[in-house]
Amino acid sequence: MDHTDDPETVVGELTAVRSELAQLRREVAELRSDRAAGLGEARDELQTQFTALERSLQRHTTGTSHNTVRQVEAMWQLFPKVPRIRAQMPPSGGFPMEARTLLHLSSVIEEVRPRTILELGGGTSTIWTGYLTEELGTRIVSIDHLEQYLHSTWDYVQRHGFADRTECRLAPLEPVTVDGEEYPWYSLSAFSDLADVDLLVVDGPPESTGAKARYPALPLLQDKLSAGAVVVLDDTNRPDERAILEDWARMLAGYAETDQGLSKLGVLRPQASGGAERL
Incomplete structure (x- = not known):
């Protein structure tokens, strides 16, 4: 089976x-x-x-829209300050100063009425500054570390007719030591003949060159400032620049930050009496 x-x-x-x-x-x-x-x-x-x-x-869209409106509003306020523009203006925003910052700077210039302006990082601001100081005959010294930026700024200066009182100087970045720290900063030879600077505008070197890249400006140029000079620093919405401005405020006896919140520009002005004296 x-x-x-x-x-x-x-x-x-x-x-x-x-x-x-x-x-x-x-x-x-x-x-x-x-x-x-x-x-x-x-x-x-x-x-x-x-x-x-x-x-x-x-x-992001809401913030961008609001910022665009603010920039347009600032430009509408800025153009009437320079009614006789002789050539196309350089662009604002991005790497160049934005409109709100330029408007803020224009107010500082109107108040200070500087005889000499030293600008670290030229471009759009150089041309607006040229127009804003035309009646004053202000001497403008603009510093750049790269030839391409320098040539671009100088081209605008010539087209707008400021060559007689504007100097564009090349100052390659070199190692400098400030307070025991080394920074890549503008060649000091570019500043050797300067004195009695009434307005120091710091918009360089770029942040990509190192941490607190703009800090050396005041320690190294303080003896170039006139009594009662005003110091401005762009991009103080960034942590490094905010820290730099606070360091500078402690460095300058009798100075304080003013105009907070108007733009990205940080402004240090002498309070009451006194000039730019080191603590």
Whole structure:
């Protein structure tokens, strides 16, 4: 007799097969459940990321729109200050000074009425400064560390007719030591003949050149300032520049920051009496 045909054996084998099939069904169901749960978690994570990105984009769009309106408003206030523009103006914003900062700078110039302005980092601000000081006959010395920036600024200076009282000087970055720290900063030979600077405008070197890149300006140029000179620093919305301005305020006896919140420009003015005396 062939045992494979034995009913009991066949029933046993069928039972075993059914058990295996049931186990396979359970495993498949578990896999489907796990997959569904994983897909649900992935979907929830993607939804969370999408919502966060959407909100970030909304904030950015709103902030950009508000900033654009503020820049346009500033430009509308700025142009009437220079009614006789002789050539196309250089662009503002981005690396050049933005309109709100230029408007703020114009107010400082109107108050100080400087005879000599020293500008670290020229360009758009150089041309606006030229127009804003035209009636004063102010001497403007603009410093750049790269020839391409210097040539661009000088080209604008010539086209706008300020070459007779504006100097564009090349000062490559060199190592200088200030308060025991080394910085890449403008060649000191570019400042050797300067004196009685009434307004120091610091908009360079770029932050990409190193930490607190603009800090050496006041320690190294303080003896070039006139009594009662005003010092301004651009980009004080950034942590490094904010720290630099606070360091400078402590360095200058009788000076304090003014005009806070008007623009990215930080302004140090002498309070009451006294000039730029070192503490």
